[in-house]
Amino acid sequence: MELNKLTIAQAHQGLVKKEFSAKELTKTFLDTIKEKDKDISAYVTITENLALLQAQKIDDLISSGKDIPALAGIPLAVKDNILVEGIKNTCASKILENYTAPYDATCIRKLKKLGAVILGKTNMDEFGMGSSTENSAFFPTKNPYDLTRVPGGTSGGSAAAVAADMCCYALGSDTGGSIRQPASFCGVVGLKPTYGAVSRYGLVAFASSLDQIGAITKTVEDAKIVFEAIAGKDPLDSTSVEYQVRSSGYQVSSLKIGVAKEYFVKGIDSGVEKVIKDAIKKFENLGLKIEEISLPHTKYSIPTYYLINTSEASANLARYDGIKYGLSKDKGKDLLDVYLQSRVEGFGPEVKRRIMLGTYALSAGYYDAYYLKAGKVRTLIIEDFNKAFKRVDVILSPTAPTPAFKLGEKITDPLSMYLCDIFTAPVNLVGLPAISIPAGVAGKLPVGLQIIGKPFEENKILEIGSIFT
Amino acid sequence: MINKKEVNHIAKLARLGISEKEEKKFQKDLSSILDYFNCLQEVDVSGKEPTFHPTEYFLLNRETITGSETTGSGRKKGVMREDKEKPQKEGLADKLVESAPDKSKRHIKVKTVF
Numbered sequence: 296m297e298l299n300k301l302t303i304a305q306a307h308q309g310l311v312k313k314e315f316s317a318k319e320l321t322k323t324f325l326d327t328i329k330e331k332d333k334d335i336s337a338y339v340t341i342t343e344n345l346a347l348l349q350a351q352k353i354d355d356l357i358s359s360g361k362d363i364p365a366l367a368g369i370p371l372a373v374k375d376n377i378l379v380e381g382i383k384n385t386c387a388s389k390i391l392e393n394y395t396a397p398y399d400a401t402c403i404r405k406l407k408k409l410g411a412v413i414l415g416k417t418n419m420d421e422f423g424m425g426s427s428t429e430n431s432a433f434f435p436t437k438n439p440y441d442l443t444r445v446p447g448g449t450s451g452g453s454a455a456a457v458a459a460d461m462c463c464y465a466l467g468s469d470t471g472g473s474i475r476q477p478a479s480f481c482g483v484v485g486l487k488p489t490y491g492a493v494s495r496y497g498l499v500a501f502a503s504s505l506d507q508i509g510a511i512t513k514t515v516e517d518a519k520i521v522f523e524a525i526a527g528k529d530p531l532d533s534t535s536v537e538y539q540v541r542s543s544g545y546q547v548s549s550l551k552i553g554v555a556k557e558y559f560v561k562g563i564d565s566g567v568e569k570v571i572k573d574a575i576k577k578f579e580n581l582g583l584k585i586e587e588i589s590l591p592h593t594k595y596s597i598p599t600y601y602l603i604n605t606s607e608a609s610a611n612l613a614r615y616d617g618i619k620y621g622l623s624k625d626k627g628k629d630l631l632d633v634y635l636q637s638r639v640e641g642f643g644p645e646v647k648r649r650i651m652l653g654t655y656a657l658s659a660g661y662y663d664a665y666y667l668k669a670g671k672v673r674t675l676i677i678e679d680f681n682k683a684f685k686r687v688d689v690i691l692s693p694t695a696p697t698p699a700f701k702l703g704e705k706i707t708d709p710l711s712m713y714l715c716d717i718f719t720a721p722v723n724l725v726g727l728p729a730i731s732i733p734a735g736v737a738g739k740l741p742v743g744l745q746i747i748g749k750p751f752e753e754n755k756i757l758e759i760g761s762i763f764t
Numbered sequence: 765m766i767n768k769k770e771v772n773h774i775a776k777l778a779r780l781g782i783s784e785k786e787e788k789k790f791q792k793d794l795s796s797i798l799d800y801f802n803c804l805q806e807v808d809v810s811g812k813e814p815t816f817h818p819t820e821y822f823l824l825n826r827e828t829i830t831g832s833e834t835t836g837s838g839r840k841k842g843v844m845r846e847d848k849e850k851p852q853k854e855g856l857a858d859k860l861v862e863s864a865p866d867k868s869k870r871h872i873k874v875k876t877v878f
Binding site for chain 1: 766770771774775777778779780781782783786789790793794796797798800801803804805807809812813814815816817818819843845853856859860863864865866872874875876877878
């Protein structure tokens with residue numbers, strides 16, 4: 296098999312058996328990037344020298360007869376909002392276009408310790424805001440399955456890179472579906488861990504109660520390998536929790552799968568609906584029990600999600616003020632001008648829109664009706680899931696209501712873009728783990744199935760995901 | 765419907781020096797988005813506390829969570845660290861100052877505040 300088509304597990308075997316070197320593996324990916332990325336535009340920065348240096352270190356280890364961890368020598372792509380020391384970190388924004396990361400994110404530090412090879416930083420919607428990667432300030436990324444369509448967002452670059460064999464796996468971040476939806480659109484696996492399972496130190500903050508770093512991989516087995524490498528409590532992230540391996544010693548065949556009746560109302564593409572219904576039948580044929588559940592507050596999840604994420608974003612993005620780093624416009628007369636000009640020029644339209652929404656929702660006179668209300672509805676949504684999880688072990692849904700849409704189709708209508716998140720956003724509100732696995736196609740376009748689990752039960756959703764594929 | 769005055773007020777709070785063209789666009793966008801969000805008004809939240817943090821809820825409902833730091837009442841203690849200076853990597857401070865757009869030696873420069 297061509298080296299760039301190997302899974303992490305297969306590549307590790309190949310390295311250990313000395314069928315090829317880490318340098319050869321890395322060079323293959325760098326060549327693939329040179330060949331394909333001019334059409335796909337997944338990468339913002341390619342770190343060729345860093346990658347070859349890291350690969351050489353692993354080859355030295357192998358030739359000295361030492362054992363290597365599963366991720367050693369395996370090339371990955373990193374979303375451009377996760378800091379890699381010494382490398383540009385743009386968040387696909389003009390305001391950070393020339394910003395160099397002064398330190399490694401914790402997940403990067405962990406991966407480097409395991410010998411990972413970093414190929415480069417991938418394109419995204421600016422600051423994690425969007426569902427198509429069209430909100431990148433630099434250029435849109437194309438879906439490898441159809442170059443006239445979006446790869447999804449905001450981890451569109453990462454998902455496209457994995458789908459087009461331009462890396463073995465990738466890191467992304469997910470605030471309302473930003474790992475799972477692009478994974479669905481690009482026909483790859485995307486795992487968003489339980490909130491708190493993976494440290495957010497070094498992830499540029501968007502919405503602090505919703506953000507999580509996760510893995511985009513070719514297989515479910517690979518997702519498990521990457522997750523276990525990056526999970527863990529971190530003193531540098533006070534919201535991180537010790538990850539305890541739960542749910543060992545259960546019989547997979549005794550697991551109950553919930554399907555929410557509110558998820559199959561109109562608005563879902565018929566091709567997507569068929570794939571999901573076939574997937575449910577497949578699980579039934581494998582002997583798993585399917586049960587209908589109700590998540591009555593589903594229709595309020597989008598407004599709740601957008602009020603909370605924009606409010607948190609308005610606070611998190613206040614730091615981009617042209618003083619400490621980033622774009623700075625200092626032609627005005629005073630300090631206020633520096634703020635006003637740097638920010639209006641540095642941020643793209645969607646970012647400005649969300650900052651304004653959040654500022655409004657938090658402002659005097661509106662705080663109770665918007666932000667506080669959303670916080671209370673969030674409690675109701677959590678209670679919905681808690682009730683459902685008393686009866687079932689996991690919940691199934693389409694990852695997105697449609698397959699990949701055309702470039703330009705939704706970009707002028709913010710609200711229609713927001714509705715892409717209908718199945719994924721509630722998961723972030725509650726803090727649950729969820730995975731999107733390729734489940735079939737609608738026409739020629741990939742369709743993802745979402746499996747949602749209870750907090751810290753990544754093992755269950757990974758296991759069910761692997762039965763399916 | 766949000767009016768121009770409100771749009772400008774929010775823009776000023778958010779430190780965004782928007783143009784007149786942007787003002788019109790945001791007025792339209794924000795109005796239609798907020799109209800849609802108004803559906804939350806119909807939700808009955810009586811007796812409900814807001815959740816601003818998923819972990820908070822996990823810990824109050826123990827059957828859905830694993831062990832974490834909790835007090836007897838189940839509410840998570842604030843996570844604090846010792847109020848001591850932590851040694852940082854050599855040269856980090858210089859790197860941080862280096863990122864600043866306007867600097868003088870090891871100081872970051874800002875325009876006059878008044």
